[in-house]
Amino acid sequence: MATRRELLLAATGGCLIGRVWASDGAGTVAQVEALAALPGKKPLIRRSFRPPNFETPLADLAAPLTDNGAFFVRYHLTVIPRIDPDSWRLQVSGASARRALTLSLAELRSGFEQVEVVAVNQCAGNRRGLFTPRVPGVQWGGGAMGNARWRGVRLREVLQRAGVAADALEVVFGGADAPVLPATPAFVKSLPVERALDESTLVAFEMNGRPLPHWNGAPARLVVPGWVGTYWMKHLASIRIEPRAFDGFWMKTAYRVPTGAFPGARFTSQETAETTPVTELLVNSLIVSPGSGARLSRGAHAELAGKAWDGGAGIEGVEVSVDGGQRWRDATLQRDLGRFAWREFRFVLDTSRAGRLDVAVRARSRNGAKQPDKLTPNPSGYHDNIVQAVSLEIA
Amino acid sequence: MKVALARLPALATAALVLGGAGGWLGAAEPLVPAQLKEETVRLKDAPGRELTEGRCNICHSLDYIPSNAPAMNRAVWQKEVQKMRDRFGGPLTDEEARQILDYLDGNYSGKP
Numbered sequence: 492m493a494t495r496r497e498l499l500l501a502a503t504g505g506c507l508i509g510r511v512w513a514s515d516g517a518g519t520v521a522q523v524e525a526l527a528a529l530p531g532k533k534p535l536i537r538r539s540f541r542p543p544n545f546e547t548p549l550a551d552l553a554a555p556l557t558d559n560g561a562f563f564v565r566y567h568l569t570v571i572p573r574i575d576p577d578s579w580r581l582q583v584s585g586a587s588a589r590r591a592l593t594l595s596l597a598e599l600r601s602g603f604e605q606v607e608v609v610a611v612n613q614c615a616g617n618r619r620g621l622f623t624p625r626v627p628g629v630q631w632g633g634g635a636m637g638n639a640r641w642r643g644v645r646l647r648e649v650l651q652r653a654g655v656a657a658d659a660l661e662v663v664f665g666g667a668d669a670p671v672l673p674a675t676p677a678f679v680k681s682l683p684v685e686r687a688l689d690e691s692t693l694v695a696f697e698m699n700g701r702p703l704p705h706w707n708g709a710p711a712r713l714v715v716p717g718w719v720g721t722y723w724m725k726h727l728a729s730i731r732i733e734p735r736a737f738d739g740f741w742m743k744t745a746y747r748v749p750t751g752a753f754p755g756a757r758f759t760s761q762e763t764a765e766t767t768p769v770t771e772l773l774v775n776s777l778i779v780s781p782g783s784g785a786r787l788s789r790g791a792h793a794e795l796a797g798k799a800w801d802g803g804a805g806i807e808g809v810e811v812s813v814d815g816g817q818r819w820r821d822a823t824l825q826r827d828l829g830r831f832a833w834r835e836f837r838f839v840l841d842t843s844r845a846g847r848l849d850v851a852v853r854a855r856s857r858n859g860a861k862q863p864d865k866l867t868p869n870p871s872g873y874h875d876n877i878v879q880a881v882s883l884e885i886a
Numbered sequence: 887m888k889v890a891l892a893r894l895p896a897l898a899t900a901a902l903v904l905g906g907a908g909g910w911l912g913a914a915e916p917l918v919p920a921q922l923k924e925e926t927v928r929l930k931d932a933p934g935r936e937l938t939e940g941r942c943n944i945c946h947s948l949d950y951i952p953s954n955a956p957a958m959n960r961a962v963w964q965k966e967v968q969k970m971r972d973r974f975g976g977p978l979t980d981e982e983a984r985q986i987l988d989y990l991d992g993n994y995s996g997k998p
């Protein structure tokens with residue numbers, strides 16, 4: 492049997508468009524991929540032990556909603572407390588808050604309207620391990636993402652209960668996880684006040700009808716549909732409404748892209764002439780099956796299946812090419828779970844001729860954006876949304 | 887569940903005791919759930935390994951080093967070591983940083 496590396500080399504030789512992925516969706520990540528289970532989770536692809544960084548195997552991305560047990564886990568810091576949901580409290584305060592609030596989980600659940608949103612949570616660095624040239628950071632394949640039904644209350648209502656002064660500029664979020672050494676910057680993130688007040692931004696306590704798993708932010712986390720996962724603060728502990736731009740390391744130094752290099756919402760209070768925070772998800776897609784290198788029986792029914800998503804405009808269409816990008820044909824879109832959810836697509840493959848079949852997929856957003864053919868270089872390897880291809884064998 | 891602290895320096899264990907936040911913070915998760923067997927990560931045996939293991943496993947597991955090797959050369963390793971000290975507060979003298987850089991560049995520039 493061919494090794495993954497051989498497959499990959501063979502595949503890149505003949506493919507005319509898109510980047511061919513390895514069979515497990517982890518792409519060119521050279522490491523041996525160890526599957527391991529955190530307590531309470533299914534076996535996932537381990538990218539680091541401590542802090543735990545675990546990605547979802549491609550097979551677990553097949554379902555419309557990603558199983559809580561299989562959902563990816565991302566931490567920067569290693570001191571991760573187990574939180575007793577009954578004694579947990581959320582502090583809301585800040586120089587632009589009219590009054591300070593302390594809310595228990597019961598008060599959060601009963602004091603505000605409960606709402607649900609199906610939304611993709613994708614790490615900004617998803618697919619970093621496939622980036623060329625290679626860049627440092629957790630070497631994610633394609634599984635630092637998932638799609639879930641999040642239930643909670645609107646952040647807007649919580650902020651309005653505290654009272655948002657006219658001079659509010661950013662809302663700053665702190666989680667309960669902490670660094671080992673006090674000199675390491677705590678993981679604190681901010682949002683523009685308008686994004687915090689958007690009706691889709693939630694303080695969520697349930698995922699797919701169950702309490703949030705510990706490793707996904709129990710007892711409550713932020714859900715910022717359409718924005719990259721770094722803003723979805725886990726183990727949410729504090730919310731501050733502030734008149735000034737927050738200048739912590741994880742805002743002003745990390746999670747940045749060159750200014751003007753990418754489309755999507757701007758975060759002007761954090762922008763400099765050189766760099767700006769990574770914000771919205773770009774239009775993207777993932778082929779879930781068949782995996783690259785799969786053999787299909789000649790003449791048998793075969794279908795390509797996958798997901799497409801964007802930053803919240805919604806998916807308008809998904810196109811498939813089997814001739815190296817000369818002709819594109821529409822895939823069939825499946826059920827619409829909302830504009831922040833991924834959209835499943837299917838496409839019947841022609842298996843009448845024996846030989847190799849290179850299949851490329853390109854999603855199109857309702858805002859007109861399409862997946863590009865080329866990566867836009869950036870030092871942290873964000874926004875990898877280039878056209879993906881799989882190489883199949885019909886025999 | 888046992889905390890896999892055997893290979894962590896004293897500095898790391900101190901922070902396991904969490905303070906503040908109105909008392910609702912429970913005990914920390916073990917830094918690495920024992921069944922994951924972090925101790926299976928071994929860096930290449932070469933001069934500088936012990937120093938590198940001692941300094942670079944304070945805040946995270948050592949697998950951050952081999953997994954990043956494909957993205958690395960001497961200049962990038964130098965930036966990373968500086969970042970660990972200046973941005974993240976890692977305790978490193980200039981001499982230690984130099985020895986660690988030699989070790990990393992010699993063993994983890996390009997191949998994991």
